[in-house]
Amino acid sequence: MLSRTAENLFWIGRFIERAETRARLLQVGARNALMPNIGGGYRNEWESILASSGTATAFAEKYGDVVQRNVESHMFFDNDNPHSVASCITAARENGRIVRTALTGQVWDALNTAFQEMREMQRTERSQISLHDMTDWTMRIAAQVRGALAVSQLRNDGYRFIHLGFDVERADSTARLLDVKYYVLLPGVSYVGSGLDNFQWTTLLRSLSSYRSFGWAYGGEITAQKIAHFLILNPKCPRSLLTCILSASDHLDALARAYDRTSEAQTQVRGQLAELAEASVEDIFDEGLHEFLTRFIQQTAELSQAIHRSYLTGRTA
């Protein structure tokens, strides 16, 4: 497979996953905004959402006021924001258009339909579209792309690269969503364990479509420890860091078998996997959740680069 094709496939996975993350962040923001603002910490819940998406500066320059409508525009519709849902969908479809021959008709159809519908939405009167329409739509089109891949795409190297894109991006985004909640949303340690805190944790779980799963898996009170375990270390949770890294490791192993050579990316992912497999929630809290997450995000970025060096430059055999 052409290295460039593999790269485009990898980025289709990343952009679809990223679009979904933006929509989830919007959901967290909307629910949190319904909560009374006490404690004098952050003026506005939306600011933390912007901070976590890494686009607070660009937002301030273009929009100024941090109000829901502006955040929606910025995170959903804005073509100038490279991380908006619209930009991600456009980029995913553009990457798909470049490698059409490596995708089944059904997968291309899902990507192209998403793009056409997005353009339609951008032409629609804004008062006609609620935040829930936007987020539900995003989840649905992401599910359509995944579904089309699952039922129609050949299980070859291309399939692995798309899924590596999903895994790397999802690992990164779960870590970031957790980080927003723990590090940014809470101005002081005194809130940990309070009712306010629980409400926010619940919102986080909901935004990850994991509220019910969490109940099934743990039961009882929602505590920071349980949530951290669920979202970091539980291999049953489809969005946990361990699950993402495990899946990336599987795909890299499959590539190594298909190409009959091991890669630097495998070494990197195995290091991450070993650490997560041995870690306990206590270790993580001892290190500091924020510190742990920052390190994890850094490692995941290195994994992405290792994948690039191993497969996407095309010069080294």
Add this chain to the structure above:
Amino acid sequence: MDNTAPGDPNFFNEMQTGGQVRAPYAGLESWSRDMPVELRSLKQSEAEALFRRIGITFAVYGEGGDPDRLIPFDMFPRVFAFDEWRRLERGIKQRARALNAFLCDVYGRGEIVRAGRMPARLVYLNEAYEKAVVGIRPPRDVYSHIVGIDLVRTGPDEFFVLEDNCRTPSGVSYMLENREIMMRMFPQLFQQNRIAPVETYPGALKRTLASVAPRKCEGEPKVVILTPGHFNSAYYEHTFLADQMGLELVEGQDLFVDGDFCWMKTTQGPQKVDVIYRRLDDAFLDPLCFRPDSMLGVPGLMNVYRSGGVALASAPGAGVADDKAIYTYVPEMIRFYLGEEPILNNVPTWQCARADDCAYVLEHLAELVVKEVHGSGGYGMLVGPASTSSQIEAFRAKIAEDPDNYIAQPTLALSTCPTFVDSGIAPRHVDLRPYCLVGREIELVPGGLTRVALTEGSLVVNSSQGGGVKDTWVLAE
């Protein structure tokens, strides 16, 4: 609504002459007559939705607007009888052979010039004459592997060649997709009429490309398609052909030269490439040989090509054969190289480079079509009868300034084919581009791209100028 109106009697209507429906169209008469208006508009929007969903779109450079514009598709097919096609086929293949013989000759000994049958200046000082490939003999002596020949019809037996396209003629994806969509929407038409299939084209093209593997290639040749990239207006076609032929679609950045060969960068390391079907102009192929600022090409590619490490289709330099000034001499080429009489006629052409011709052209501008020698896509041309006097005067000044740059032809009475329009069905002018393949064998798929000028009375069929496309049928014997 009188949907079989023959229209202006000055133009040959392909569906009916003298109130009689011509035989090839017999199967379409009741179909079009009995189709209710609602069904028609339903089918039309269905076709449009299909095109958009498949992603067949066409971008026009520098026009802004919708980057995903569709070329309008007209559902009324254009039909050729078997016998009509057989004659066209012979003429097209003859022309493709002569053009390749010419290319081989002018980059070799130049016999046609030595024999005094063509002026040396016209060939060797031609902008499209590529000095960098003088003396190179491409595999099987083929320079132009896909020859697109633009034809117009003016009567039952009168066909004229408007121009030849020897480099990388585009549009073949429309020929294939138009057929797919028609078969999907009107299956009964294909049961009632015996229509020769065109779906063999991708297989034939792949065979053709594999048959021109370079000298140094051992075993099964690795064939790839080289595209300028996804911003190119024909990118859809490039992906379509790659898909249909099961070939890798590469960009310049995916290829590199190492030693005597050209390689592509893959997830498993470098892989040797033997034949490149390039959809990239000569000028951009190799920055070390042609334009040094090209980011789209592969540095060193021409060295590998020269030493027989890779084959290029079409071969660099092929452009000199489809130059509009050379065009006049194609009948002469057919006589000189093949010893045959041309089966298809050229349109009579005045070369403004000749003083006599130029004087005639300047006197008759209002009746003529004037074209730039190197122009394409319907840009930079004057259609005398359709122009205002100030447009004509402006063009007169341009010709006087640089006569070598222009040729002129009479305004041809292009045939018409019934076409769905807002008010019903009306005749609209059409042309035809068949795609002839030249490799070990010469092949022509029975069909081509019919372009239609959708504006009433217009003779310009280019998609960049508001033209549309039709499915083109050749009835089986």
